[in-house]
Amino acid sequence: MKALADSKANKYFLAAVLLIAVLIPQVITSPSIMQILILTLFYAYLTSSWNLVGGFAGVLPLGHSAFIGIGAYTSTILYLHYGLSPWFGMLAGGVLAAVIGVIIGIPTLKLRGAYFALATMAFGEGLRVLVENVDTIGPLKVNGPRGLLINLTGNSFIDYQFTSKASYYYIILALLLIILLITWLLMRSKIGYYLSAGGEDPEAAAALGINVPRYKVMAMAISCFFTALAGTFYAQMFLYFYPKSILGLDMSFEIAFIALIGGRGTILGPVLGALLLRPLNEFTRIYLGGILPGMHLVIFGLILILVMIFQPRGIQEPLTRLYRRILYRIKGS
């Protein structure tokens, strides 16, 4: 009975959050705050995509920026050279990222702990150095370290370009909702259980006949696909990117930070982590950036240490508990 009422309350709560999320752009007019909100959702989305493999498969990927880059470069090159709408380029980038993710995943997902993290990091960095040193691939311009610039077209849906921040906000919100739904479905599916069994104890899972590598590679493919979509989003929002901005270690690390602080392997963890860290990142950059560049990473590190000591399963745990308690209070009175 209580559980039933709870699930009803959850639905109301979810609907309220969703309503607020949808209404925000109608209320907030400041473009800089909109930008912070968009980036928050962007990182929540990226971390949720990462979470499919980093959270459930029991490994720590530290090279996911590679797949963001693959998405951005694929859709942009297709757009610049063949005039293909970035909406289709985005899907092409996703598929390419998934294929590369599988190729990288098959040998590396057998590695455990730090070895997998290092292997993915090496892949991400390797790709960045490669792109920085390549000006053209055949007839396609990559532009090495100078990056790619997308021509302004003004408000044009087919070109994935909008003059209002609200449009980008709604796109990334929709992407985030899709990835959260997929995470939710996966967690409830057999595959989700096999994945987390293989993540917790690969040998015990294998002894039960679970083909652990297959599920891990599957998770990797889905994760890379969605990560690449974010790359196209980034390219279309800033209309300019270069290897360091999109392929660098910074993004890979920030995703992992958000996941670990928010709570990896949970649906809400990446969202809560991004809600806490992204605004913090922006404000430290605005107020401390002039004094000490890179200060925000120091603060991230400090928060990570504190969270790991006091809430090893991320901030989602105390927050969920708080939510339950409030719910109980309301019903109790």
Added chain:
Amino acid sequence: MSLLKIDRLNTGYGDIQVLFDLSIEVHQGEVLSIIGANGVGKTTLLKTLSGLMPASSGTVYFKDQEIQGLPPEKIVGLGIIQIPEGRRLFSLMSVLENLEMGAYTPKARARKDERLKEVYQIFPRLEERKNQLAGTLSGGEQQMVAIGRGLMAGPEMLMLDEPSMGLSPVLREETFRVVKKIAETGVTIMLIEQDVKHSLSISDRAYVMERGEVVMEGTGAELLVNPHIRKAYLGI
């Protein structure tokens, strides 16, 4: 009739050889024990049989089919289930979820509900605790879940790796009773144990391993009265 026939199996980790020309036969429906001290290669043997470790040479036949070199999921599909040493439960899943994890193969999934009932019959405690997280159970209860999880796969041959490890004397006896009970339902048992006295007393036959080789074989009753066994393993 022999269900499993291991012929001159050699296995090792890198340059270190662990099993030397090991030949063992398991008969249909029996309880077979493999006993020996720490580090003689008993667990390595199990891992090789379940496909978790490659063998360097030798053959393994299960019902006249060569299984050496098959991946673990194929071997499980044939009905050879290993219950690994130290229980190895998925600690953040509930008891029920752990049990369901055992019914992975399509064949096992089809009969999941029926098997679950059987497991609850053998271990009524698990039904009471089905929604509890496996990591919060006592050692004895965890061992029950581990065995139950193996049974969910619908084994023809169940390989248990030191099921009595780390349990109190009372729970140890309980564990051996359960193994005997499972054997009576027609499942062939391969039992790996350091508790020589208990395992021999429930075994039809047994092999004694020393330094990666079989040094002795006989019925459980024969070995229990064997002077070498009594001196080396039972301390009498």
